[in-house]
Amino acid sequence: MLQIDTWKRVLIWALVVAGLVLAAPNLFYSRVESHNDAVKAIETSGSTPEREAEAAQWPSWLPSDLVNLGLDLRGGAHLLAEVRVADVYAARMESLWPDVRDVLRDARDEVGTIRLQDSAPGTLRVRISNPDGMARALELVRGLAQPVVSLTGAGATDLQVAGDGNEVVVTLSEAEKQATDERTLQQSLEIIRRRIDEVGTREPTIQRQGADRILIEVPGIGSAEELKNIIGTTAQLTFQPVVSRSGNANESAGVGNEVLPSMDEDGVYYVLEQAPVVTGEELTDAQPTYDQNGRPAVSFRFNPGGARKFGDYTAENIGSPFAIVLDDEVISAPVIQSHIAGGSGIITGDFSVEEANNLAVLLRAGALPAGMDFLEERTIGPQLGQDSIEAGKLATAVAFAMVLVFMFLSYGLFGLFANVALILNIGLIMGILSMIGATLTLPGIAGIVLTVGMAVDANVLIFERIREELKSARGPARAIELGYEKALSAIVDANITTIITAIILYVMGSGPVRGFAITLGLGIVTSVFTAIWVTRLLIVMWFERRRPKTLEI
Template sequence: MIQMPMWKRVIVLGLVALGIITAAPNLFYGRVETHNDAIAQVEKTGFETPEQAQARAQWPDYLPSGLVNLGLDLRGGAHLLAEVQVADVYKSRMDSLWPELRRVLAAERAVIGAVRRAPGPQDELRIQIGEPTQMARAMELARTLATPVVSLTGVGQTDYEITSTNGELVVKLSEAERTATDTRTIQQSLEIIRRRVDEVGTREPTIQRQGEDRILIQVPGIGSAAELKALIGTTAKLTFNPVVSRGSNPDAAPGLGNFIAPSVDEDGIYYTLEDTPVVTGEELTDARPEFDQNGRPAVGFRFNVSGARKFGDYTGANVGQLFAIVLDGKVISAPQIQAHITGGSGIITGNFDVEASTNLSVLLRAGALPAEMTFLEERTIGPELGQDSIDAGRFASVIGLGLVVIFMIACYGLFGVFASVALLVNVALIFGILSMIGGTLTLPGIAGIVLTIGMAVDANVLVFERIREELKTARGPARAIEIGYEKAMSAIVDANITTFITAIILFVLGSGPVRGFAVTLAIGIITSVFTAIYVTRLMVVIWFARKRPKTITV
């Protein structure tokens, strides 16, 4: 007589129950999502409002609350493809190198003469020296600032390439350093974009590198591409620059080493500022929205140790002078230094409202993008289109499931009913696993589930056909069922392993939608083998033990 040990029955039933309970929250998606959002907000703020308490009460805390996250094509949201202007970083490197190189060269002014910066390409630092015959000595001094390139491909090379052209000392980044800089810039941009998106609580964004200098950004649940661009498109590059002069002519010659920046608050006013900032936003450790002494929205900030020292030294030596706070090339405030500012903290005032001060603090806290981004592609997927996709996927799944059930019952009778019940359990297990791992379901993912529904009964078909063959040899029904499961095992494993390998290849080599398809397909293969071999067999064993039929028809 066919048997299944009690311990194995308990494990099978326990796994089925766990899968169904874990998948159940997806039947009440809106309520559970509201419950989860309320908990996340309470943990973030440290206190609970009555509205949040009411939202939490929509789903019991003792039940699982994991959900299958809906992707961009199902939930709606924004899609951007951005190109990072890595050349901006080259200019910043040259600008930051100039004060240090000037100090090194000035130490031997008696030998090489006066030193001044000459005009040139943005990615080069050109320097004229008073004694051209001492160019070799100047190049030797400049090389003391070069350091080894930190990358696997740049071993044995330095970060600066130092030459002389037309009597000028020329410094630029070496090719190895450019490659390493490009990689660091993209990685830093990815991380900063991810932090900015996470700050506003979006669900399962897709942020990944594409090609050499492009970044793909897909954020479900956000209103529009313009809203997403406003969040991440600002470089939020904050600098504190000395003021050279203040005027109304934007076309005036700023002078070498200076630039002209418009004022945000003062119409028609332009400031001439020194190129080299005293401190930058990279030295900020915190930024938060607050109010100034007049009760107007502002942004408070705090520097790290090195930034606080430089900020304090400059304000102490320049009392009475104007000091510009520059955000993305525009002067948002140019206060007069009233006293030596110690402690490394301050406040940014301007024509802010509460929302603007909050958004600016988020951008500054997340860090400045190392380079400007150009948006090459943008589109918005509305929630209505996402709902249409969900409805279409649900309809396809129901039709596929219904046809498979009808076919199995028509071909195998009661055994087909067992296979159909196992098929429903299989779908529940797929959603249960996706909920546990926090997986994201996309439209191709739904296609993977529909394909799994069609494939899930393959193993049962192999078993049932084998049982039919064994019944023709005049074996008893118990023996026929037992041999049917044993002999079909090798074919079941072989068929599903090859499909599973295909799913792995799709996941490794594919991206985005292809990966979503591969994930649901791989999970579906595992659950379908489990339900076909163990769940269906358990139902057959229980039925056979109760009915003890003398003959069976498959």
Template structure:
């Protein structure tokens, strides 16, 4: 229909104005970015005069969401890390030894003595004194097996137990190894994300690649080395019983024990039990604080399970030293003076304030379940990012001007209407990108440039159809009506198929491909809207005002 109801006109213009308003902050990017950072700092308690001044750089009543600039535009660091999933097998077996030992102790009359033997990684060898009691021992340890809670491991248990002479051999099952690998990578992914979020970087890209790799891209960070410092520390905190203390790092610690250096005492080594009483995984909070002497420290708090184990151990071992171990180094080994209920305590050492703060961040984010091997690392300087932005601006501007000139030369006044709609289209793309918090990459700019060329395609189909209708001696009103009606199906078909392609690219792709897909998909939506509704509304409003007897397209 040639007539457009008032409420439709208001809605169309309202959507256009909303898109322009959402896109406006990107025209003052640095100012709005400083305003947003100052607002966040004030909310976190840093209400300084400088932050107040920066917060006033942009009116609070205007939108302040920005399009996030990707790694290739802002500069930053790129890492590809491989998770050492096999590290988890050994720690799992070490952690099971106390449980197996406690299970076999009541059976000593049947199985005889119980001795842990040197075992290959991921395997536990236990020698029993009486080989005739092996079946009883195997059955008892099998009762410790737990079912695997995954679809692929349904019906399987996490360990396999067998006897070989007087040797009891416990290993992780294949199904458990597969589930453990997936679980380890997922946990590492989440912890890396939490650690980077704690630092406050903008829009990092952290995603899984393949079965055991993690892609990490953080815009705005100084270097890949700085990023590795944030995520590369495993921060594995454990609380272990102390067996002895000495100065020889090469002495025999005994089976089930290990020798670790002391951070505070040069040349001092502690022999500790390998199986910890409590681990950092059972921490629920860690905060920087100060000890009774005013030195920087870290206070911590366990969850219910950790608090119970911590309390029981301290109650049963008053007067014994207790090692606090961080990444295979003994931070401190205080003597347990009394029962410590409640599951809270404090870690002291020769920390600076910055070190205690960083340690609290790492502990609060959680321990990496396995080490990371960095296969690829790149640092992209901000100058390269600025060059990319400048090149993108030039490409967009050239394409934009070329399309504007072509439309005016080809379709006259109707081409002007299409150009106004094209400008609104680009503004709405940036408005939508800002609204959803999308990250703009260099391929994303390519998507916008492509959208600029495609945006007028719908108008070209309509205008050419109007020309055909005018040649058949129809009046201007009827020609415009038929032009839009008969071109609509071709417009929808072409854009729907392209939109499906964009969805597939976003779903199946990663990194730059997804950035291209996002801008292409949003550009299709806005270009269809501006071509079918905005351009038509401008033509109708012009026609109602001028009432021409004939029109030229």
């Protein structure tokens, strides 16, 4: 008998209604987007009358998830950055100097006095006064080497140590350089992604290109310069010992030291030791707060390793100044009054509330391991995106209309049922895309247009099979039932092969290719659901009401 259980009918209509409700916010895109932005701003920065008014534009009890528009639809910024991996080599050698100094100082009776020498970036040169102790010095410094942590560098160490006259020369090994390059690119990708996510930008494309380049595309951002401001700040926080304070920018720093300006005091410069006591990489948290005078500040907390080093240094240097340095500027240089245990503290300065928030964001995201050169930057205006949207709408509408007309002319009333299911199918696709927060691009629209054409394939197979069963002198009810049963295997086989193709495109592709694969895959799932269940339910409801003696398809 041609029938569908009541619970199945309820479930089918519930799924359809849920999909349409999830898709509904996209019909009021600007209003819902303003509501979402206002709600997020209220949660992070507090309520204002303007934000409350914007939040009230959309009922809070309704779904507010939207389909994110990609760069080609919404406009935004495009950057191609090259990571200066050589900076990491230089930083490694600078941070190695205290260890080399300590290990050679313990053997001073063999190697004599030691002195750091000027050297090229990425190279550490240390002069010893007793050339006869060179072998011992090389042995001690080589003892600082560690195994390279990478699959390609198995069995190798990270340092190359050689003698040059009475100088010990230390560089990174080639295996370590390769491993460092890989770690630097991965760390840069992650930090850039975290920084962009922190400011609430939707669905960026951040991916590696080649050996040392990163592609960054962010929809909805005002300009490439704005994007550079978000990711271009390194936010490298260090705590460095103060050698002296001066009003001369050309002050002689000496080997192993550097001269940095004060952020708050014009014309004031500090001579600091280059090797930091603690770095921002050892921070675990940073939050905006207020100091004892009610001025905006940033509180911070170190991990156990950083807390131990910070505590040891403050315990040994009570009464001495130390500098808090952010991006080569001294924020403040307080005098250590007591042992600071626990690994937490506060950064004060001439901050506004917004600056304190931004600094906390950057510190939480972490320091970029190396500087970046922007090789290519483009700002894609929203007008181009609007043109793309209009072109996509037109293509979808034309395809949609032609399919609807074809189905009606070919199958009459049954074609109308298929058309209703096709309309619901589009709504379900948009609802699922909204629910999972997917990004819609031009290739994604192409996937939807292709789905419109493919969505009726299952109905065509079913209707043609029903026609064949009617020719065998079957009754209408039995013909419909057999039509669905015998067409099912062909429908499943055809759509499984397409699903496999969509999965391969998603796994192997990136960016626009993935967008196409997502909409194509979701479209296949929803079209099979609407063809097998929704169309069948419409036909069964019609058949139960009319009880026709014959069928004309």
